[in-house]
Amino acid sequence: MDFSLDPEARQIRDVVAEFVDEEVVPVAGEIDHADEFPWELVEQLAELDLMGMPFPEEYGGAGLDYHAYPAALEEISRGSGGLGTIVAAHISLAGNMIYAFGTEAQKQEYLTPLARGEDVGAFALSEPGAGSDVPAMETTADRRGDEYVIDGGKLWISNGSVADTVTLFAKTDPEAGNRGISSFIVRPEEDDGFHVEGTEDKLGDKGCPTAELRFDDLTIPADRRLGEEGRGFVHALKTLNGGRITIAARSVGIAQAALDAALAYSQDREQFEQPISEFQSIQHKLADMDTKVRAARLLMHSAADRKIDGEEFAKEAAQAKLYASEVSREVANEGIQIHGGYGYTTDFPVERYYRDAKLNEIYEGTSEVLRNTIANELLD
Numbered sequence: 001m002d003f004s005l006d007p008e009a010r011q012i013r014d015v016v017a018e019f020v021d022e023e024v025v026p027v028a029g030e031i032d033h034a035d036e037f038p039w040e041l042v043e044q045l046a047e048l049d050l051m052g053m054p055f056p057e058e059y060g061g062a063g064l065d066y067h068a069y070p071a072a073l074e075e076i077s078r079g080s081g082g083l084g085t086i087v088a089a090h091i092s093l094a095g096n097m098i099y100a101f102g103t104e105a106q107k108q109e110y111l112t113p114l115a116r117g118e119d120v121g122a123f124a125l126s127e128p129g130a131g132s133d134v135p136a137m138e139t140t141a142d143r144r145g146d147e148y149v150i151d152g153g154k155l156w157i158s159n160g161s162v163a164d165t166v167t168l169f170a171k172t173d174p175e176a177g178n179r180g181i182s183s184f185i186v187r188p189e190e191d192d193g194f195h196v197e198g199t200e201d202k203l204g205d206k207g208c209p210t211a212e213l214r215f216d217d218l219t220i221p222a223d224r225r226l227g228e229e230g231r232g233f234v235h236a237l238k239t240l241n242g243g244r245i246t247i248a249a250r251s252v253g254i255a256q257a258a259l260d261a262a263l264a265y266s267q268d269r270e271q272f273e274q275p276i277s278e279f280q281s282i283q284h285k286l287a288d289m290d291t292k293v294r295a296a297r298l299l300m301h302s303a304a305d306r307k308i309d310g311e312e313f314a315k316e317a318a319q320a321k322l323y324a325s326e327v328s329r330e331v332a333n334e335g336i337q338i339h340g341g342y343g344y345t346t347d348f349p350v351e352r353y354y355r356d357a358k359l360n361e362i363y364e365g366t367s368e369v370l371r372n373t374i375a376n377e378l379l380d
Contacts, residue, residue: 009068016075019048024079031080031207032352037162038207041083046117050076053091055099059107060115066242066304070249074297077253078260081356082207084250089158089208090114092243094121097167097183101227101235110165110185119164124154124186124213125236131156132369134169134236135178139215141170148172148184148225150193150218156363160211161196163188169232181232185224193218204355241314242307243364244321248300251324251360255293258328258335258353262286265339265348276338285338289331296324315377322370325360332357 005013023044031038045051053069055061064072069091077084091114098111113119130137139152150170160166166186173180188194197212226235263286266277276282303316332354336343343350361367 005067005071009065009071012064012068013071013075015048016050016072017078019044020075020079024076024083028080028083029346029349029352031082032204033206035201035206037086037209038080038083041080042086042117042120045076045087051087051090051117052095052115055091055095055111055115059099060112066245066307067301070245070300070304073246073249074253074256077250078257079253080207081250081254081353081359082205084253085158085205085208085359086120088243088246088250089123090121092246093123093239094159094163094165094167096242097123097226097235097239098165098185100238101183101231102185106185106224106226114165120159120162122157122159122163122166122211123239124157124160124166124168126154126156127152128155132366134233135181137169137171137181139168139170140174141172141182141184143172143222143229146222147219148222150184150186150215150220152215153197154213156200157211157213158208158363160213161199161209166194166213167226169236172229176230178233179230181236182229183226183232183235184220185226186218186220191218191220203358204352205359240364241317244317244370245300245303245307245313247360247364248296248303248317248320248324251321251328251357252293252297252300254353254357254360255289255296255324255328255331258332258350258357259286259289259293261348261350261353262289262335262338265342269339282338285334289334292327292331296320296327299323315374318365318370318373318377321360321365322367322374325357326367328357328360329354 049062052061053064057063076087095114114121127137141148141150168184168186169181171180172182193216195214197214200210266282267275269276299320303313303320306313306316335350339348339350342348
C-alpha cells in the first residue's frame with residue numbers, strides 16, 4: 001500500500017515541476033485570457049518527451065509507468081488546466097486507443113508521431129444526443145468494399161480543431177446497440193469530408209479547443225478500423241477507465257495550485273494587525289484542503305497501482321476521478337474564500353482554478369455516472 005514514487009518517477013516529476021514553474025505558470029493567465037492553443041508549450045513538452053509518456057520507446061514514447069505519468073500530468077495541470085487537458089486527451093484517449101487496440105502497422109504509422117509530439121491527437125466519442133449514453137450515437141460508418149464512408153457529427157471534442165489524428169467512434173451496425181459501434185483512425189488533413197464546425201466558448205479549460213465536428217461522406221481505408229467491427233463500445237469503456245486516472249491527476253494538480261495560492265496569500269495578507277493565517281478559521285480551511293488533496297492523490301495512485309499490476313481497476317479509477325474532481329472544486333472554492341474579494345477578481349489565479357476545476361466533474365464520466373459505476377461494481 002506504499003504509493004510513494006520511486007526515485008526515477010520523483011526525478012521526472014521534479015523536472016516537470018521545474019518546467020511548469022519556469023515556462024507554464026508565467027503564461028497561464030495569458031493562455032486563459034487568449035484561449036488559444038499553446039503551440040509553443042506543446043512543442044516544449046514534446047522536446048522533453050512528455051507527449052508520449054506511457055508509451056514504449058519503440059513507438060517514440062518515454063516508457064513511463066502509470067505512477068510517473070499521472071504525477072507528471074498533475075504538475076502540468078498545476079500550471080494550466082487547459083494544458084493538462086490537451087496532454088490527457090492526446091495521450092490517455094487518442095494515443096491509448098491506438099496503443100491498446102491498433103495493429104503493429106497502425107502503431108508504427110499513427111502512434112509514433114503522436115508519442116513524439118509531432119502530431120496532436122483527439123478522441124471523438126460524444127455527440128449532441130449521446131454523451132453519457134454512448135449507444136445513442138447517430139454517426140454511422142458504412143462499409144463499401146475496402147473503405148468506410150462516415151457520416152454524422154461529434155461534439156465536445158478536446159483538441160478536435162487542431163488534431164492531426166482522431167480516434168473516432170461510429171455505428172457500423174445501427175440495429176445492434178452497443179455491439180454495433182466500431183472505432184477508427186481519421187486524419188483530418190488527409191480525409192475529405194472532415195469539417196470543424198467551430199469551438200465552444202467555455203467557462204474554463206481555456207487554451208484547449210473543444211470542437212464540434214461534422215463528417216460528410218468522410219471516406220477512409222478499411223485498414224484504419226481499430227480492431228474488430230462492433231468492439232468500439234468496449235474500446236471506449238476501457239480507454240475511459242485509464243483516462244479517469246489522468247483526469248484525477250488533472251484534478252489534483254488544480255487543487256494543489258489552489259492550496260499553494262491560498263497558503264501563500266494567508267501568510268501575506270494581514271487583518272487586525274496579524275496575518276490571516278493566524279486565525280483558526282483559516283487554519284482549519286487550510287488543514288481540510290491539504291487533507292483532501294492528499295487523499296485524492298492517494299486514490300489516484302491506488303487506481304494506477306492496480307492498472308500497473310494488470311488487475312481490474314474500473315471501480316478504483318471511477319473513485320479516484322469522482323473524489324479528486326469534487327475535491328478540486330471544493331479546494332478551489334475555499335481558495336477563493338481565503339482570498340476574500342480579491343479571489344473573485346482576475347488579479348489572482350484562484351478564480352481560474354475554480355473555473356478549470358468544474359470541468360473535472362463533467363468530462364470522461366460525470367460524477368453521477370461514476371457513482372453508478374462504483375455502485376454497479378459493488379453490487380455485481
